Amino acid sequence: MKQTDLFVKTLRDSPKDEKSLNAELLLRAGFVDKLASGVYTYLPLGLRVIKKIKNIIREEMNVLGSQEILMPALTPKENWEKTKRFDVAESYKIKDEDFVLGWTHEEIVTPLMIKHILSYKDLPCSVYQIQNKFRNEPRAKSGLLRGKEFIMKDMYSFHQTTEDLNDYYEKVKQAYFKVYERCGLKETYLTIASGGEFTKEYSHEFQAITEAGEDNIYICNNCGLGINKEVKDSKCQNCGNTSFVQKKSIEVGNIFKLFDRYSLPIGLKDEKGNSVLMGCYGIGISRLMGTIVESSNDNHGIIWPKNIAPFQIHLLEIGGNDESVKLKAEEIYQILQNKNFEVLYDNRDEKTAGEKLNDSDLLGIPIRLVISKKTLAKNSVEFKKRESSEVCLIKITDLIKYVEQFSE
RNA sequence: CGGGGCAUAGUGAAACGGCUAUCACGAGUCUUUUGGGAAGAUUUAUUCUGAGUUCGAAUCUCAGUGCCCCGACCA
Numbered sequence: 001m002k003q004t005d006l007f008v009k010t011l012r013d014s015p016k017d018e019k020s021l022n023a024e025l026l027l028r029a030g031f032v033d034k035l036a037s038g039v040y041t042y043l044p045l046g047l048r049v050i051k052k053i054k055n056i057i058r059e060e061m062n063v064l065g066s067q068e069i070l071m072p073a074l075t076p077k078e079n080w081e082k083t084k085r086f087d088v089a090e091s092y093k094i095k096d097e098d099f100v101l102g103w104t105h106e107e108i109v110t111p112l113m114i115k116h117i118l119s120y121k122d123l124p125c126s127v128y129q130i131q132n133k134f135r136n137e138p139r140a141k142s143g144l145l146r147g148k149e150f151i152m153k154d155m156y157s158f159h160q161t162t163e164d165l166n167d168y169y170e171k172v173k174q175a176y177f178k179v180y181e182r183c184g185l186k187e188t189y190l191t192i193a194s195g196g197e198f199t200k201e202y203s204h205e206f207q208a209i210t211e212a213g214e215d216n217i218y219i220c221n222n223c224g225l226g227i228n229k230e231v232k233d234s235k236c237q238n239c240g241n242t243s244f245v246q247k248k249s250i251e252v253g254n255i256f257k258l259f260d261r262y263s264l265p266i267g268l269k270d271e272k273g274n275s276v277l278m279g280c281y282g283i284g285i286s287r288l289m290g291t292i293v294e295s296s297n298d299n300h301g302i303i304w305p306k307n308i309a310p311f312q313i314h315l316l317e318i319g320g321n322d323e324s325v326k327l328k329a330e331e332i333y334q335i336l337q338n339k340n341f342e343v344l345y346d347n348r349d350e351k352t353a354g355e356k357l358n359d360s361d362l363l364g365i366p367i368r369l370v371i372s373k374k375t376l377a378k379n380s381v382e383f384k385k386r387e388s389s390e391v392c393l394i395k396i397t398d399l400i401k402y403v404e405q406f407s408e
Numbered sequence: 409c410g411g412g413g414c415a416u417a418g419u420g421a422a423a424c425g426g427c428u429a430u431c432a433c434g435a436g437u438c439u440u441u442u443g444g445g446a447a448g449a450u451u452u453a454u455u456c457u458g459a460g461u462u463c464g465a466a467u468c469u470c471a472g473u474g475c476c477c478c479g480a481c482c483a
Contacts, residue, residue, distance in 0.1 A: 013434095016419085017415090017475050036475090090483085138482085139477095139479095139481080141476085196483050254483090319443080321441080322442085349442090350441095352445065353443040355446095356444090
């Protein structure tokens, strides 16, 4: 994409009121626009990142045999009355309180499954959706980390036996780690937390280590299990070790065994009349994006992990009013496009070199290529990785091969 | 929901209760410029809303609203 066609503006100054790093960088770089506290518009660059994260999640959930569906955000009152959650403060009630803006979807997916699960042959079964969720947060904060409306993947699984639920639950854990790894999140810990009202068993959170985090977890020095402070014991629940390190973290996913908490009141039964057992599995996608920005940046801007970067290559022409530079830059842009690289081409004429270079750092695309009179004199293009300060000149004839190496 | 802070152009800032609310950047038009945020010309505002005090309010008072931060809350 040519940068002159991109609907985005970068800001030179940080917005006055944003203390949170992810909010500041994402707003300055033009990835998002803030409509209200905790309510954001995703601009083209931000949406590209969101789409990449969604697709990674889709791929991993599909591997688990789950199928994607989309449930409504507008959900009728009756569904919530059955499970006694109509009055939960987290929801937004609308239209004279006949509807709730969905903040989680057990109440919708469980009745759906009554229609679908007619025999033991239909079990196990798993569905997920990616959707905007609404939570009546008393205090939205920290940019994308805690919003009133946010993007979430929620998956629900249905089983005939506890054993089958347990098996599936373990597989989901592994899939979640793959998601975080592919998204470039370096330090994520499986963390045990309270199962809440549903079960004496623990639920599991996935906690990413970051200074911006709202949680404090204790990490076992022996086995690496994270332990939420609400269930902190003197010994590690997994290995019995007694030494821990405390770190600030943000929850980027959680998984629960729901058992019959929803199937019982809603009446989801197998053919023998036993309640179907359920699990639910969430990932906050917008929060994940914010967390990645918090953990991957420098003084100049964002450093996107390559799998979720909005583009793979940022091609800059410097001195583009020189006809030969412009032509060559266009040519290289076309070649890279034809090779299916995702290229953002800074073809803006009126910008100085400094502006282009600074914008490039701010946007955080993994590979930067610069073409100028200087590099053309050597039949070359300058190559730089965003994460490194090393710069090197690459012969134009070797460019494709060289770039391929770094995008694999 | 308790506590604290802030609110002036698209963004960031300035202006003792007193002249036509100033500056930088951005954005628009034109000319010149291009390796770490360039030069000139020109355009760019209901000082958050409402009330009050005053000869006079961006500035003081009260109320409201919004935003940021701390805490509580967060299946």
